[in-house]
Amino acid sequence: MWTLKGASNAFKDARSLLIANFTPRSSSRNPEIEAAVIKATNHDNSRVDYRSAQLIFAWIRVSGHYIRPVMSALTTRMDKTRTWTVALKGLMLLHGVFTCKVPAVHKIGHLPFDLSNFKDRRPNMQKQEAFIRAYYTYLSKKAAFLAKHSDDKKEGSLRRGHKERLKQWSMMQHLAYLENLQGLLNMLLEIKPQGEKMINALVLEAMNCIVLEIYDVYSRVCNGIAAVLVRIYSIGKTEARMAVSILQKASSQAEVLSQYIDYCRDLGVAKAVQSPRIVRIRDDDIQELEQIIENVVS
Structure with a gap:
């Protein structure tokens, strides 16, 4: 109308x-x-x-x-x-x-441009404003992330050429990269529409973009952890502590991520409905990896 x-x-x-x-x-x-x-x-x-x-x-x-x-x-x-x-x-x-x-x-x-303090001209738009601010915060951080790693990687994913480049990184570079990725993932999980009144075709399309981004970043984290484990026997003590922290954080993020995707499915976000379940790192696996790292660096 x-x-x-x-x-x-x-x-x-x-x-x-x-x-x-x-x-x-x-x-x-x-x-x-x-x-x-x-x-x-x-x-x-x-x-x-x-x-x-x-x-x-x-x-x-x-x-x-x-x-x-x-x-x-x-x-x-x-x-x-x-x-x-x-x-x-x-x-x-x-x-x-x-x-x-x-x-x-x-x-x-x-x-x-800066939307970190975005205000809509209409009153009572706090939920929409919070959504804009959270999305902007993530994209601002991603821009900085891409610039920081521009010499080491190309936007895309951990495929053949990129895996070869990862092998040339020092372990500390690799772990720092994974920590930055996990920071991005935390910011993505803050982008969340609050309440059914917010939901329309535009918000659902934005959430499709967010869900795809979440799976992309999380897959990079998982592939990056796998690449670290391949080199686990050349790790030092400082790197070992970072590796354990990253593993533990990956496990906790997987739990939060699963809840987030379930929430998106309930909202009717198409990409969430079509997405597979999040695979968690089991606590037993983390403890086993911690023991391996402890034996390597002791």
Whole structure:
């Protein structure tokens, strides 16, 4: 049903698109990209403009030089908005940018906009605001993580080429990397819609992105632990203490993660419904590994 509020939001998007059309082209400004960003972050909370988002990702994959105008357009959009729908679509768009496997993505580093204190213009939107802040906090941390590890790894997963690179790391580098991954996982688990009134098509799509990210990060943790265990007999005392801490944390995170996925299934998040159960590290296995590490370093 068309409402006065819907008409007002549509007018805002149309006005922004009109302004974008008159944007002078430069290394940091591109009218076509700005228009695509506006369309991808429109005020409509009933749908996601996948076509505009995919167009942006395609530009970035063609050339990393498009990162700059994309981030410039997104920053302009995020700095101006006080509507949680627009903010959430902007964060989902940024999340998608991080999945583009080009070196320029790793150079983003510090995000050029700040939603850590996001406030919606409407009252009584605390739950939506908290959701935006938690999602922003994670993506901000991920940007820093990608920049920190840009010399050691490429965005993707622990596949053949990446496993070979991991073998060249020192044990301390490898363990520090795993600790950072576990920190990211903790932040992901803080992104949680509170209450059924928040749930709509947009939130469910955002949660699909979060669930996929959770499985990706957790699989990296598990694969990383496996790579550590392969090298367990060359470990030192300091590294041994870190390894045990990481194992224990992985076990506790698996429990929290299982509860989180169950919660998402209850909400109707498609990717959670389709996902397999989380495999936990058994306490007996951890104790056995602790004993092996203790024997190795003693």
